[in-house]
Amino acid sequence: MRLPYGDGTRCYPLTILDDHSRFCLRIEPKSSTIGVKESFIQVFEEYGLPDAILSDNGAQFAGFRRGITQFERYLMDLDILPIHGRVRHPQTQGKIERFHRTMKQEILRQTPRNLLEADRLFQYWRWKYNEIRPHEALGHRPPASVYQPSTRQLFEPRPYEYPEGARLCKVNNWGYLRFGPFRVYLSETMADTYLEIRAGDADTFQVCYRNFQIAEIDANTGVRLNRNIRKL
Template identity: 30%
Template sequence: MHYHLRHLNHRWNHKKVYRIYTSMGLNLKRKCKKRLPARVMEPLLQPIHPNITWSMDFMHDVLSTGINFRSLNIIDDYNRECLGITIDTTLNSKLVIRQLDQLVGWRGLPQKIRVDNGPEFVAQALASWADDRGVELKFIEKGKPFQNGYMERFNRSFREEVLDAYCFTRIKEAQAMAHAWMWIYNNQRPHQSLNYKPPVTFLEQHQKQSNFPTFIADENCNWEKLVNASTV
């Protein structure tokens, strides 16, 4: 700016130009993009047991009233079971942690959680939550959603069969439909990757063979409780 004014034949020195520049509030900091650490690509393998790897991701949609909302989807990579769908207008890292705590209360802790590089997932609050519980956050490479393929396949089904199939006027309507669809998805809908069995049926057969703790749905079919098979 000082040299530009000199070319316009103004002979003010650089100190005066800078003093006026700052008094007008023009000395703003440049916005720099947050640099993410290098992500390592890992093969997308099906775990051999439940609670080894979970995947979670966000989806976006809009109500008929024009209000935007988001959904937080969480699945278990082992049997593609949907563990939870949370819908709200705002979902930050604190709400993500609260949802994870609810799932851990009946499902147990996973060893890993696969996520993308969204601001809610790279937040320090989620990193501290994972470190305190010994959970490893596995970040996919930027711009490569296929590295979270199980989650992307679930999102496509949820998009086609719920978000694009219905017109919602309220958040509660979308949440109720999501819970109803989640129960059908887990308990009735056959999956080709699971030898055409629903996720819950596939998990129950595995539990009988390996004597693994059993997950039983409660009366409302919205959440599930963890029951140790050895104590039944």
């Protein structure tokens, strides 16, 4: 979502919503998409770690070359599953899309002049939305009456130990993984990282980082079949 400021610049609000309770954990006006990871760290410190995060396909979340992003790797280091909505299919993120529509209707009748004014509007709206505004899907209760923080606390990731006998291959400095006759691009984010290669189903290989499958490879052609991440 992009919003114009009165001074001619644009705002890219970062909005984080709890899927179960619709509780808004954060609304932050940003002048660019830089600093998304740091914003999520602050949310994790305050509210704990989720099991998964559903995001759109913006570059900071899904990357330009369909490689693993720094944000995705960080989530996996915290044992969080990154999930992306289908391209050009906003219904996948229906709750956040409805949240954005309501936010625009109720607080953006006037264009904020700058980032500071936008932040004041956002924080007031977040308080009203969480604490006062009834939600039909919650039995006309506000999200704050339903939301429960996660019991999983933020931690410093440690090196991962793969099972004894696992087939490991190292990603080179350019983000490519070579195994057998094949060379597959994953991401510069994974450079110098050992990944596990597992036999999949029907002539495929699974490329695994920690306890996540990050790619599926055709064993006959070396073509990457998908970049969907799933937890093992």
